[in-house]
Amino acid sequence: MAHVATLILLMPLVGFLLVLLNGPHLKEKQVGYLGTGVVAVSFVLSVVAFFLLLNRSPHQVTVNLFSWISVGTLHVPAALLIDPLSITMCLFVTGISALIHLYSIGYMHGEKDFRKFFLYLNLFVFSMLLLVMANNLVLTFVGWEGVGLCSYWLVSFYFDRDAAASAGKKAFIYNRVGDVGMLVAMFLLFSRTGTLTYLTIFDKAGTLTPTVATLVVLTLLLGATGKSAQIPLFNWLPDAMEGPTPVSALIHAATMVTAGVYLLCRMSPILALSVPGRTTIAIVGGVTAFVAATIACSQKDIKKVLAFSTVSQIGYMVLAVGVGAYSAAIFLMISHAFFKALLFLGSGSVIHSLNGEQDLRKMGGLQKFLPLTFPTFLIGWLTISGVPPFAAFWSKGDILANVFEYSKLLWILGVLTALLTAYYMSRLFVLTFRGNERFREVTAGHDPHESPWVMTTPLVVLAALSVVGGILDLPWIHHNSLSGFLTPSFGLIPTLSHASGLAQTGLAVVDVAVAVLGIMVAISIWRKGPDQPRYESSFLEHVWHWDDFYDATIGRPLTAASQFGDDVVEPKVIDGAVNGIAVSVRRSADGLRKVQSGFVRQYALATVLGLAVIVVYLVARVG
Amino acid sequence: MNVPAAWYLILAAVLFGVGAFGLLTKRSALIMFMCVELMLNAVNLTFVTFARTLSDVGGQATVFFVMVVAAAEVTVGLGIVVAVFRRRSSTSVDELSEMKG
Amino acid sequence: MLAATSPGAIVVFVAAAALILGGAVGVLTVKNPVHAALSLIMTLFGVAVAFVAQSADFLAAVQIIVYAGAIVVLFLFVIMFLGVDRRDSVRLDPLVGQRAFAAVGVLITVAGLITLMARSHWVTGALSVSTKGHALATGSQNVKQLGTAIFTTYLFAFEATAALLIIAVVGAVMLARRERVADPEEVDV
Numbered sequence: 082m083a084h085v086a087t088l089i090l091l092m093p094l095v096g097f098l099l100v101l102l103n104g105p106h107l108k109e110k111q112v113g114y115l116g117t118g119v120v121a122v123s124f125v126l127s128v129v130a131f132f133l134l135l136n137r138s139p140h141q142v143t144v145n146l147f148s149w150i151s152v153g154t155l156h157v158p159a160a161l162l163i164d165p166l167s168i169t170m171c172l173f174v175t176g177i178s179a180l181i182h183l184y185s186i187g188y189m190h191g192e193k194d195f196r197k198f199f200l201y202l203n204l205f206v207f208s209m210l211l212l213v214m215a216n217n218l219v220l221t222f223v224g225w226e227g228v229g230l231c232s233y234w235l236v237s238f239y240f241d242r243d244a245a246a247s248a249g250k251k252a253f254i255y256n257r258v259g260d261v262g263m264l265v266a267m268f269l270l271f272s273r274t275g276t277l278t279y280l281t282i283f284d285k286a287g288t289l290t291p292t293v294a295t296l297v298v299l300t301l302l303l304g305a306t307g308k309s310a311q312i313p314l315f316n317w318l319p320d321a322m323e324g325p326t327p328v329s330a331l332i333h334a335a336t337m338v339t340a341g342v343y344l345l346c347r348m349s350p351i352l353a354l355s356v357p358g359r360t361t362i363a364i365v366g367g368v369t370a371f372v373a374a375t376i377a378c379s380q381k382d383i384k385k386v387l388a389f390s391t392v393s394q395i396g397y398m399v400l401a402v403g404v405g406a407y408s409a410a411i412f413l414m415i416s417h418a419f420f421k422a423l424l425f426l427g428s429g430s431v432i433h434s435l436n437g438e439q440d441l442r443k444m445g446g447l448q449k450f451l452p453l454t455f456p457t458f459l460i461g462w463l464t465i466s467g468v469p470p471f472a473a474f475w476s477k478g479d480i481l482a483n484v485f486e487y488s489k490l491l492w493i494l495g496v497l498t499a500l501l502t503a504y505y506m507s508r509l510f511v512l513t514f515r516g517n518e519r520f521r522e523v524t525a526g527h528d529p530h531e532s533p534w535v536m537t538t539p540l541v542v543l544a545a546l547s548v549v550g551g552i553l554d555l556p557w558i559h560h561n562s563l564s565g566f567l568t569p570s571f572g573l574i575p576t577l578s579h580a581s582g583l584a585q586t587g588l589a590v591v592d593v594a595v596a597v598l599g600i601m602v603a604i605s606i607w608r609k610g611p612d613q614p615r616y617e618s619s620f621l622e623h624v625w626h627w628d629d630f631y632d633a634t635i636g637r638p639l640t641a642a643s644q645f646g647d648d649v650v651e652p653k654v655i656d657g658a659v660n661g662i663a664v665s666v667r668r669s670a671d672g673l674r675k676v677q678s679g680f681v682r683q684y685a686l687a688t689v690l691g692l693a694v695i696v697v698y699l700v701a702r703v704g
Numbered sequence: 705m706n707v708p709a710a711w712y713l714i715l716a717a718v719l720f721g722v723g724a725f726g727l728l729t730k731r732s733a734l735i736m737f738m739c740v741e742l743m744l745n746a747v748n749l750t751f752v753t754f755a756r757t758l759s760d761v762g763g764q765a766t767v768f769f770v771m772v773v774a775a776a777e778v779t780v781g782l783g784i785v786v787a788v789f790r791r792r793s794s795t796s797v798d799e800l801s802e803m804k805g
Numbered sequence: 806m807l808a809a810t811s812p813g814a815i816v817v818f819v820a821a822a823a824l825i826l827g828g829a830v831g832v833l834t835v836k837n838p839v840h841a842a843l844s845l846i847m848t849l850f851g852v853a854v855a856f857v858a859q860s861a862d863f864l865a866a867v868q869i870i871v872y873a874g875a876i877v878v879l880f881l882f883v884i885m886f887l888g889v890d891r892r893d894s895v896r897l898d899p900l901v902g903q904r905a906f907a908a909v910g911v912l913i914t915v916a917g918l919i920t921l922m923a924r925s926h927w928v929t930g931a932l933s934v935s936t937k938g939h940a941l942a943t944g945s946q947n948v949k950q951l952g953t954a955i956f957t958t959y960l961f962a963f964e965a966t967a968a969l970l971i972i973a974v975v976g977a978v979m980l981a982r983r984e985r986v987a988d989p990e991e992v993d994v
Contacts, residue, residue, distance in 0.1 A: 707858070717918045728907035734880065745849065748868075749856075752856055755941065761954045762954060779974065787980045
């Protein structure tokens with residue numbers, strides 16, 4: 082088991098190193114298959130590890146790699162914790178990554194930085210695996226930073242474009258602000274419990290006072306909002322769409338943005354100690370889901386719609402964590418990975434066929450030109466809208482059922498968000514595939530062509546997973562389901578209560594009704610074409626002017642303060658002090674120079690006066 | 705007997721003071737030199753007074769040497785004065801003030 | 806003590822003091838440098854009288870011969886050579902405060918010296934053993950005493966000052982030498 086686990090982690094690193102060292106000598110196809118291959122091997126090993134874990138009881142293994150930090154009372158090993166939560170994360174991270182690596186071989190074909198792309202992608206998978214498999218907060222943080230760094234590199238992959246470069250910077254900076262939260266949480270935990278290893282912290286969790294626990298939870302939430310793009314740190318995700326589409330699919334849909342949710346789930350024993358903390362988490366999740374959904378309704382770029390959709394869906398996951406439905410959150414995470422990656426890769430296929438066009442107003446009528454992309458995208462659309470029996474119906478429904486038990490207000494918010502989700506996704510679908518062909522000028526009159534098999538195969542696989550994904554956690558199966566498997570990882574969950582069967586059925590009906598309503602409204606409005614000013618809102622399109630708000634309250638004052646520092650503090654205070662010392666030395670020297678007047682008589686006078694002083698001193702001593 | 709030593713010592717001190725004042729106040733190089741001679745004489749007088757009072761001939765020997773040195777000093781000093789003021793019209797030391805800070 | 810002082814000694818003292826102080830003040834006040842040199846001679850003469858009064862006969866003679874006879878003559882030579890028998894404008898001192906500070910400094914020094922001497926009983930120190938408690942000799946005995954001291958106890962100083970004199974002579978010759986510049990305007994001495 083230990084070797085398997087270590088290999089899972091190290092395979093992507095091996096891929097990274099091989100491409101790094103031999104890259105210039107390898108052909109494009111070799112780099113692509115090498116990169117994909119190592120991740121696929123990791124996936125296979127994850128499956129093996131899964132079965133090995135099932136054979137153990139309890140389902141928990143700690144794999145010590147080496148002793149990393151040992152200073153005074155701080156002992157941080159480089160060790161892995163293999164338990165249901167981490168193995169689940171490993172499985173879907175490596176699986177989805179392998180599919181997206183395969184897709185990238187086709188999508189990035191012909192790019193001059195092809196090798197660099199796979200380099201970064203492999204490094205990313207390694208960091209993500211490190212994040213989820215670590216057994217202590219510090220090693221998780223290393224992975225956390227690693228994924229942030231790879232995200233930065235990959236978002237600004239087309240670095241000669243200003244928009245891409247600044248988007249990468251924005252992503253990194255927002256992540257960093259969130260990281261402060263995670264660091265403070267680590268400091269607090271270490272100071273109170275003396276350790277940073279998860280299992281030991283959980284053992285000592287009882288020693289934390291409610292105030293400290295709440296502080297830890299809130300700071301962890303800050304870290305999670307940075308990484309998972311929740312309010313208040315979500316504006317980087319739409320900008321991150323500047324990166325190539327596989328990057329958006331892998332990092333900003335399926336894996337990195339789920340890291341925040343993972344962290345909160347992992348720290349569930351601490352969350353259990355703080356009611357205000359969990360309430361805050363739930364509110365943040367619910368509000369973010371709703372706000373992001375409203376914004377998605379007015380976006381004109383296909384990837385931006387999907388980006389805000391991601392923010393919204395992760396909002397659902399965070400909401401689930403807040404109400405204590407950890408397994409439901411992980412369930413949605415997995416199914417979201419399936420259908421969101423599918424939607425992103427599908428949109429990548431569309432963009433690829435239209436020579437890079439991303440504006441919805443220039444699409445339409447692609448149904449007959451993309452025979453594989455169209456049906457898979459259709460499945461993705463139906464899934465995310467919450468239509469049964471596809472995966473999201475079950476996972477979103479699971480969450481909403483739990484939220485209903487917790488707070489009716491948040492439940493209403495969740496249902497409204499589901500309505501909006503169905504609406505904007507249907508809008509996207511109709512504008513892209515149905516209706517009149519508005520893309521002729523982009524393709525210079527040619528017909529768009531379907532993507533190669535390396536790109537369509539992952540689409541098919543993901544579509545299949547979206548269809549059957551619901552099996553993981555059907556509501557009437559309790560023990561052999563995902564939640565049954567995961568529950569031991571979460572410790573004692575204080576508030577989880579199950580609705581009665583009748584209430585669950587009623588809620589399911591509401592979910593379906595809302596989904597159908599959203600779809601029908603959208604189709605009726607948008608099949609007429611993309612110019613519908615009555616249904617467009619510039620407030621929504623401009624992200625509720627969030628960016629402008631941050632610019633006005635944080636950006637401009639900081640810039641003004643820096644400018645002030647440059648104009649005033651630097652020349653007058655700092656230079657003034659340094660030069661002032663020099664000037665004052667020179668002035669005092671000038672003053673002292675006057676003693677050397679050149680007149681002999683004055684020198685003689687000085688001598689006599691000195692003599693007078695000595696004589697007076699002697700007289701005083703004698704007298 | 706003889707006059708008390710105190711009187712001679714006071715006399716020498718006053719002579720020294722007059723010489724010092726002249727040295728500081730006069731501008732002509734030659735007058736300044738003469739004031740230096742006054743001060744040296746005051747010192748000689750003091751030494752001789754002490755020699756008399758303490759019956760120590762060493763005091764007189766010291767005066768002897770002071771005179772020798774004074775002679776040498778005047779020689780060289782006046783040589784310098786001649787060398788410096790040869791081409792100038794006045795002997796004011798205030799003109800030699802170029803070595804200033 | 807005043808009681809043990811003979812009136813003759815007092816007269817001699819007063820005379821010497823008058824000569825000395827009169828000459829000193831004269832050096833300071835007269836305008837003509839030649840007259841200043843003559844005042845200096847008066848002072849030197851007064852000092853010689855004081856020497857004689859204190860059993861320093863040889864020194865008194867040397868004072869007249871060397872100081873008044875050679876040094877002052879040298880002064881006069883230079884005064885004549887440089888032609889500075891004009892008057893020196895004394896009215897305003899270009900250096901601010903020089904006179905005031907000089908007066909203050911000198912007064913304090915002299916007053917302090919006198920106070921120090923008074924406090925330490927004018928003359929301190931043991932009587933020298935060389936004369937075995939007797940007073941210093943006068944006349945030819947004084948010469949003998951002085952010569953013995955110089956050529957035995959203070960021999961090194963004697964040799965050193967001899968060397969000094971030679972150096973001084975050489976130095977004076979170097980200083981007074983005319984520079985070897987082809988300057989036809991130069992006036993010969």
